[in-house]
Amino acid sequence: MIAVDRKKRALVIVTLMIITALYFWTQSRYPDLNRKAAMAAASSAIGDVSPWPIVEVKSDAPFVEKWFYTTVNWAHANRKGMAFGITIAAMVLVLTSYFPLPRRARRLQNAAMGVAIGTPLGLCVNCAAPVFKSALRSGRVETAFALMLSSPTLNIVVLTMVFSLFPFYMAVVKVLTTLLCVFLAVPLISRWLGDGHALRDVPKSDLQKLTDYVSTQTVTNITEPWHLAIPRTVWDVLRKLAILAVRLVPLMLFAGALGAIMALTIPTSSLAEYDGAAMVLLAAFIGVLLPVPVAFDVMLVS
Numbered sequence: 390m391i392a393v394d395r396k397k398r399a400l401v402i403v404t405l406m407i408i409t410a411l412y413f414w415t416q417s418r419y420p421d422l423n424r425k426a427a428m429a430a431a432s433s434a435i436g437d438v439s440p441w442p443i444v445e446v447k448s449d450a451p452f453v454e455k456w457f458y459t460t461v462n463w464a465h466a467n468r469k470g471m472a473f474g475i476t477i478a479a480m481v482l483v484l485t486s487y488f489p490l491p492r493r494a495r496r497l498q499n500a501a502m503g504v505a506i507g508t509p510l511g512l513c514v515n516c517a518a519p520v521f522k523s524a525l526r527s528g529r530v531e532t533a534f535a536l537m538l539s540s541p542t543l544n545i546v547v548l549t550m551v552f553s554l555f556p557f558y559m560a561v562v563k564v565l566t567t568l569l570c571v572f573l574a575v576p577l578i579s580r581w582l583g584d585g586h587a588l589r590d591v592p593k594s595d596l597q598k599l600t601d602y603v604s605t606q607t608v609t610n611i612t613e614p615w616h617l618a619i620p621r622t623v624w625d626v627l628r629k630l631a632i633l634a635v636r637l638v639p640l641m642l643f644a645g646a647l648g649a650i651m652a653l654t655i656p657t658s659s660l661a662e663y664d665g666a667a668m669v670l671l672a673a674f675i676g677v678l679l680p681v682p683v684a685f686d687v688m689l690v691s
Contacts, residue, residue, distance in 0.1 A: 394613035395487045401622040402484045409476055414511065417469040441466060452653065459649035464642065467515055471641055474516030479629035481523035483622070496531045496576035503535025504543065504571060511547075512540040515644065519637050530582065534575045542567045 442462040446455050503524070512520065517537045524533035541547070543564075552560045613621075655671075 392613060394618055397613060397615060397618040398622045398625075399484060399487050401619055402480050402487070402626070405623075405626065406477065406480050406484075409473065409480070410510070413469070413473040417473070455653055456646070456649050459653060460642075460646045463645040463649060467513065467641070467645070470513050470516035471638070474512055475519045475633050475637060476630060477510070478519035478523040479626050479633055481520060482526060482629045482633075483625045485523070485526050486625075496579050497572060499529045499531035499579075500535040500571050500575050502529070503532040503537075504539040506532070507536035507538070507540035508543045510536075510540050511544040514541050515641055517541060518641075519633055522633075522637075530579045531575050534578075535571045538567060538571050538575070 443465050444458040444461050446458045446462070450458075507517070510517075510520070514537070517540045520540075521533050521537040524536055548564070551563055555563070
């Protein structure tokens with residue numbers, strides 16, 4: 390029987406991740422962010438949950454029709470990011486199954502690792518969710534949360550937009566808030582949860598399956614050749630991709646539909662007409678429910 394060569398498979402996974410990330414960055418994420426920055430600087434008109442609507446939402450249309458078209462616009466604006474997020478999440482799941490990461494007690498270092506991984510990815514919150522779920526499988530809760538929080542807020546284009554569109558003090562407050570959440574709140578929450586919390590546990594069934602699989606495949610000295618390692622690794626990724634897509638895509642669409650209802654019920658443009666603590670809380674509540682694309686919150690506020 391041919392032994393599983395985990396090093397070859399890991400190299401295949403890393404190569405696929407690099408190719409996928411480079412394509413996403415150069416063909417979608419950063420070109421789109423630059424377009425959003427130009428639109429925000431020019432005060433261009435934008436939709437409530439989509440920067441580039443493909444379907445016109447007429448103001449006099451029935452509510453259900455407006456809700457449906459707004460959801461369609463949201464799905465169109467997020468389709469590339471969601472596809473990238475789920476694909477990367479599948480690769481991370483497969484990679485960590487080959488080489489489970491050792492768990493470390495240094496929570497700040499784990500958070501810093503999450504920032505280092507999440508910042509260049511430039512994922513929106515919707516797209517970072519599946520990657521967050523995959524990162525949790527490593528047992529490093531801080532890394533997973535830091536990745537999810539930093540990816541949509543600390544990439545270079547978003548930071549440039551924040552500091553160019555907002556007063557300096559407001560931009561600093563926004564960045565400091567994110568950093569405090571990542572390096573203070575996340576480690577404290579992780580410490581409060583404790584090492585035995587369910588978030589840190591890889592499901593026993595999956596771990597047992599992996600152990601049994603490796604033990605049965607490594608009883609021989611015959612090394613897995615490249616022409617077998619590559620297709621088998623790709624198959625592992627496709628299986629994880631299918632599982633994640635079935636589980637997460639409906640939830641993503643539900644989030645978009647819920648955000649469309651919020652955007653139509655309480656137009657974001659009307660929030661600037663009021664002030665006070667109650668309005669701040671209401672704006673924060675709406676912001677939580679609006680699954681807008683990356684940097685779109687900056688565009689709306691500006």
